Amino acid sequence: MLLRVLRKLQLLIWRRRFHRDLGEEMSFHREQVEEQFRTEGMSAEQAHRAARQQFGNDLQLREQSQDVMAFRLESMLQDLRFAVRQLRKNPAFAGTAIVVLALGMAATVAIFAFVDAALLQPLPYQNPSRLVVAYETTNACRECTLSYLDYLDWKKTNTVFSSFEAWDASVYLWRSPEGVQAVRSAHVSGGFFRSLGVAAMLGRVFTDTDDTPAAPRAVVLTYGAWQSRFGGRQDIVGQSLILDNAAYSVIGVLPREFHFALRAAEFFTTIHDPSRCEQSRDCHDLNGLGRLRDSVSLDAAMAETKAIAARLEKEYPESNKGRSARLVPFRDAIVGDIRPTLLVLASGAGLLLLIAYANVASLLLVRAESRKRETVLRGVLGASVARLIRQFVTEGVLLVAVAVALAMPAASAAIPWLFTLIPERRLRGMPYFRDAGLHPRVLLFAAAVSLLAVVVFSVTPVLRLSLSNLREDLAEGGRGAAGTLWKRFGSNLVVAELAIAMVLLASAGLLGKSLYRMFHVDLNFNPANLATLEVNVHGAGYVKTDRLRTLSQRLVEHISAMPGVVSVAHTSDLPITCNCDSVEFRVLGHPWYGEHDKALQRVTSADYFEALRARLIAGRFYTEADDRSKPRVVVINRALVKQFFAGEDPVGRTIGDAGLSPESLAQVIGVVDDVREGDLVEPLVPALYYPFQQDTDGTLFLVVRTGPAPGPMMPSLVRAIHQVDPNLGVRNEFVMDDRINDSPAAFLNRSSAWLVGGFAASALLLGAIGLYGVIAYSVSQRTREIGVRMALGAQRGAVYRLILGQAGFLAAVGIVVGLAGSVPAAALLKSLLFGVQSWDVPTLIGVAVVLGICALLASYLPARRAASVNPVEALRAE
Amino acid sequence: MGKKPELLPGTLDLLILKTLSRGSMHGYGIAAFIKRISVDVLTVEEGSLYPALQRLLLQRWVKAAWKVTETKRRARYYTLTREGRRQLGDELSQYESMIAAIGRVLQDT
Numbered sequence: 001m002l003l004r005v006l007r008k009l010q011l012l013i014w015r016r017r018f019h020r021d022l023g024e025e026m027s028f029h030r031e032q033v034e035e036q037f038r039t040e041g042m043s044a045e046q047a048h049r050a051a052r053q054q055f056g057n058d059l060q061l062r063e064q065s066q067d068v069m070a071f072r073l074e075s076m077l078q079d080l081r082f083a084v085r086q087l088r089k090n091p092a093f094a095g096t097a098i099v100v101l102a103l104g105m106a107a108t109v110a111i112f113a114f115v116d117a118a119l120l121q122p123l124p125y126q127n128p129s130r131l132v133v134a135y136e137t138t139n140a141c142r143e144c145t146l147s148y149l150d151y152l153d154w155k156k157t158n159t160v161f162s163s164f165e166a167w168d169a170s171v172y173l174w175r176s177p178e179g180v181q182a183v184r185s186a187h188v189s190g191g192f193f194r195s196l197g198v199a200a201m202l203g204r205v206f207t208d209t210d211d212t213p214a215a216p217r218a219v220v221l222t223y224g225a226w227q228s229r230f231g232g233r234q235d236i237v238g239q240s241l242i243l244d245n246a247a248y249s250v251i252g253v254l255p256r257e258f259h260f261a262l263r264a265a266e267f268f269t270t271i272h273d274p275s276r277c278e279q280s281r282d283c284h285d286l287n288g289l290g291r292l293r294d295s296v297s298l299d300a301a302m303a304e305t306k307a308i309a310a311r312l313e314k315e316y317p318e319s320n321k322g323r324s325a326r327l328v329p330f331r332d333a334i335v336g337d338i339r340p341t342l343l344v345l346a347s348g349a350g351l352l353l354l355i356a357y358a359n360v361a362s363l364l365l366v367r368a369e370s371r372k373r374e375t376v377l378r379g380v381l382g383a384s385v386a387r388l389i390r391q392f393v394t395e396g397v398l399l400v401a402v403a404v405a406l407a408m409p410a411a412s413a414a415i416p417w418l419f420t421l422i423p424e425r426r427l428r429g430m431p432y433f434r435d436a437g438l439h440p441r442v443l444l445f446a447a448a449v450s451l452l453a454v455v456v457f458s459v460t461p462v463l464r465l466s467l468s469n470l471r472e473d474l475a476e477g478g479r480g481a482a483g484t485l486w487k488r489f490g491s492n493l494v495v496a497e498l499a500i501a502m503v504l505l506a507s508a509g510l511l512g513k514s515l516y517r518m519f520h521v522d523l524n525f526n527p528a529n530l531a532t533l534e535v536n537v538h539g540a541g542y543v544k545t546d547r548l549r550t551l552s553q554r555l556v557e558h559i560s561a562m563p564g565v566v567s568v569a570h571t572s573d574l575p576i577t578c579n580c581d582s583v584e585f586r587v588l589g590h591p592w593y594g595e596h597d598k599a600l601q602r603v604t605s606a607d608y609f610e611a612l613r614a615r616l617i618a619g620r621f622y623t624e625a626d627d628r629s630k631p632r633v634v635v636i637n638r639a640l641v642k643q644f645f646a647g648e649d650p651v652g653r654t655i656g657d658a659g660l661s662p663e664s665l666a667q668v669i670g671v672v673d674d675v676r677e678g679d680l681v682e683p684l685v686p687a688l689y690y691p692f693q694q695d696t697d698g699t700l701f702l703v704v705r706t707g708p709a710p711g712p713m714m715p716s717l718v719r720a721i722h723q724v725d726p727n728l729g730v731r732n733e734f735v736m737d738d739r740i741n742d743s744p745a746a747f748l749n750r751s752s753a754w755l756v757g758g759f760a761a762s763a764l765l766l767g768a769i770g771l772y773g774v775i776a777y778s779v780s781q782r783t784r785e786i787g788v789r790m791a792l793g794a795q796r797g798a799v800y801r802l803i804l805g806q807a808g809f810l811a812a813v814g815i816v817v818g819l820a821g822s823v824p825a826a827a828l829l830k831s832l833l834f835g836v837q838s839w840d841v842p843t844l845i846g847v848a849v850v851l852g853i854c855a856l857l858a859s860y861l862p863a864r865r866a867a868s869v870n871p872v873e874a875l876r877a878e
Numbered sequence: 879m880g881k882k883p884e885l886l887p888g889t890l891d892l893l894i895l896k897t898l899s900r901g902s903m904h905g906y907g908i909a910a911f912i913k914r915i916s917v918d919v920l921t922v923e924e925g926s927l928y929p930a931l932q933r934l935l936l937q938r939w940v941k942a943a944w945k946v947t948e949t950k951r952r953a954r955y956y957t958l959t960r961e962g963r964r965q966l967g968d969e970l971s972q973y974e975s976m977i978a979a980i981g982r983v984l985q986d987t
Contacts, residue, residue, distance in 0.1 A: 025953070
């Protein structure tokens with residue numbers, strides 16, 4: 001075998017000699033035959049002709065011999081040279097096909113890179129598929145945190161986890177050489193990293209002994225924190241850091257590829273000594289993380305944790321009533337909300353690629369039609385069908401190769417551009433996207449896409465070849481009526497293109513409308529010129545209420561004195577954040593049957609509603625005068641009134657906690673319009689607003705209404721806060737408008753609307769090009785017919801009607817098929833849509849009209865050409 | 879052309895090898911020899927002769943060299959190699975057992 005290959009190689013090198021030998025050998029043979037005939041009594045000329053006849057086609061013969069000997073490579077090179085010449089001869093065709101194809105491929109590959117990063121790339125843990133996230137679940141809250149004591153019980157009594165750990169989010173005020181910095185951190189239990197299967201890159205990670213009150217305080221850094229905050233210095237392990245006024249020693253640095261999407265922490269510390277919250281079964285602050293034992297299924301683990309929760313419910317009814325358990329595979333927990341968006345985008349890109357394939361295939365078909373003569377000629381001259389097919393395949397390969405050469409750099413440029421669609425705040429929760437790139441799996445995908453393209457583009461012209469009859473084609477002379485095959489396939493392809501364009505347009509329309517609806521929900525406050533900042537006070541030593549109250553006063557006074565500041569206030573949770581931090585409440589005097597009514601609880605400074613420009617509906621807002629010397633007051637929102645005070649005047653009523661304990665009672669003094677506390681797509685829910693002076697709480701989110709644009713004022717606001725106390729931590733400085741734009745639902749909807757819109761616009765363009773191509777080709781084929789019609793008295797209007805009618809029929813079929821296809825597409829979109837039915841008639845009609853107009857424009861040009869046919873010339877050309 | 883019987887498939891290589899077992903010959907010579915010996919029954923088409931020769935060359939069952947004919951023309955002479963001779967033996971015995979088998983079947987009916 002090897003020898004044979006070597007011989008073939010040898011032949012490849014000396015192929016000129018091979019050809020010369022073969023040629024000489026054959027002419028010798030022919031002469032001998034000729035001589036033979038002459039000796040049999042033929043004339044010289046007769047013998048010559050007879051020999052030629054017997055010998056057959058010299059070229060074909062040689063090719064056959066060569067096929068035995070040579071690699072296909074040589075004829076491939078020939079084909080390739082020919083293919084390049086062909087493409088260069090038709091730059092318009094080649095350019096269109098290559099650009100269309102490259103566009104489709106680049107979009108698909110770039111989107112796939114993100115799909116790969118989120119859904120396929122293994123997570124940077126050992127055996128990540130065995131990791132689950134554990135929640136407590138109640139009627140009101142599906143995925144809730146655990147109390148520390150519940151966590152310990154789950155950990156102790158389960159038999160399904162090889163390890164069960166806990167973590168919670170925290171923020172440390174780190175006293176850095178440059179001043180105090182608030183750093184995103186997490187408390188983790190001692191076995192957290194061991195359970196993930198992550199080892200330190202430098203130093204070590206935590207062990208169970210680090211997670212005891214007696215152990216020295218230790219911190220583990222992420223690679224990113226080590227690089228950006230400590231310049232990657234090698235002697236970091238053993239250094240001491242001051243976090244929240246306590247000394248922690250750095251014991252390790254995590255590897256570069258480590259990420260924990262549930263909390264983008266930079267510093268990790270242990271739970272160490274349970275906080276006051278963690279000593280009560282009522283206070284829930286921990287997230288569970290379990291590693292399933294090898295033989296245990298998710299269902300079995302779910303059943304057991306539920307059983308444990310039920311046991312705890314029986315044992316501690318007052319704290320655990322109605323609490324069950326819920327386990328979610330780790331990957332689902334971190335990609336849950338992005339998965340539908342990714343699938344929609346991948347489908348959109350796939351459809352675009354499909355259109356690109358159809359478009360190029362129909363271009364190839366047109367070209368195969370106009371190259372009929374060439375094909376016939378080559379066939380007659382002795383090219384075997386296999387050889388002709390090989391030529392088409394080579395052209396397909398060349399086309400795809402050039403397109404890939406353009407598409408891959410485009411895709412690799414598109415990936416960082418796609419990153420810019422993700423706001424930095426959201427990217428933190430999707431660290432896996434940072435690895436998106438042209439990785440082996442993505443390259444494999446690109447190869448598969450290209451291979452499919454090669455198959456499609458080689459099969460299309462071959463189809464034409466095999467279905468037509470060489471002799472018929474020759475008789476026709478490459479002229480005559482438009483090929484029936486072309487009519488059948490070409491117009492089907494265009495209908496498919498238009499239908500896909502319709503589906504993409506409809507999806508983009510729905511997403512656009514949903515985005516519009518989202519940005520036009522009632523906020524019930526004025527978001528313009530509003531700066532928001534989170535001030536971390538606890539780590540700076542503000543724990544007692546007196547100190548907090550003084551701090552609040554000083555902050556408000558100092559900042560409101562700044563030029564450009566209109567008003568300042570603070571709250572315990574900013575609007576457009578979450579429908580979280582809710583409490584149970586009861587209305588004094590209302591009948592009570594043991595139900596757990598919940599409302600959001602916000603603690604705000606007196607000017608909060610004024611700073612937000614929220615509307616007062618009844619009663620009054622609280623003021624600085626409502627302090628601890630006065631009876632407790634509360635402002636409620638409209639949703640609470642609607643739900644709990646139907647037909648009653650709430651002002652003057654009293655609200656308290658679930659047990660109506662005397663110290664919790666507060667009088668309702670006013671009703672405020674529903675300030676949107678949750679994300680844009682979340683419903684408006686009941687809320688209670690308490691004055692900071694009476695109900696002091698340690699979380700301060702500053703809200704500053706500014707005269708000029710708030711963005712440029714941020715640094716001076718941060719400075720002003722540090723002038724009040726340099727030890728305060730300040731983070732999450734965002735303009736309210738950005739907060740709204742980058743809120744999770746808005747960001748997901750916006751990026752999918754933009755991308756699907758881009759796909760749809762490209763699809764529309766490609767569909768129009770496809771339709772133009774079909775109609776233009778048909779006009780060029782029917783020039784004679786049109787000439788005859790006009791010579792017989794047809795008016796220009798009739799010619800227009802003829803051509804536009806043909807185009808209109810194709811477009812109409814495409815639109816109808818596309819409408820049918822939009823139904824499943826909209827079903828896929830459903831989870832992304834807000835305020836729009838997936839079957840939104842105005843959107844679908846609008847989209848159909850847009851497509852129809854584009855189709856009309858695309859077919860107008862060829863129709864005009866047809867109408868301006870000069871009958872005399874058309875007939876003379878015969 | 880259609881009057882002449884087709885060559886049994888697979889037998890061309892055997893015929894060429896057998897012909898060459900008498901000594902080296904050029905392509906025309908092989909074709910002429912087969913035609914003459916078979917009394918014009920078997921005609922080797924040039925279209926199959928040369929590809930077949932290339933195939934045999936590739937298998938190293940024959941080798942080729944340019945020589946001068948009696949008529950002082952340059953021609954390419956093919957010679958059987960040792961492997962070729964062995965191959966001829968193999969193919970011959972295969973052929974004979976097959977013919978014998980066919981014969982038995984035909985006589986039986």
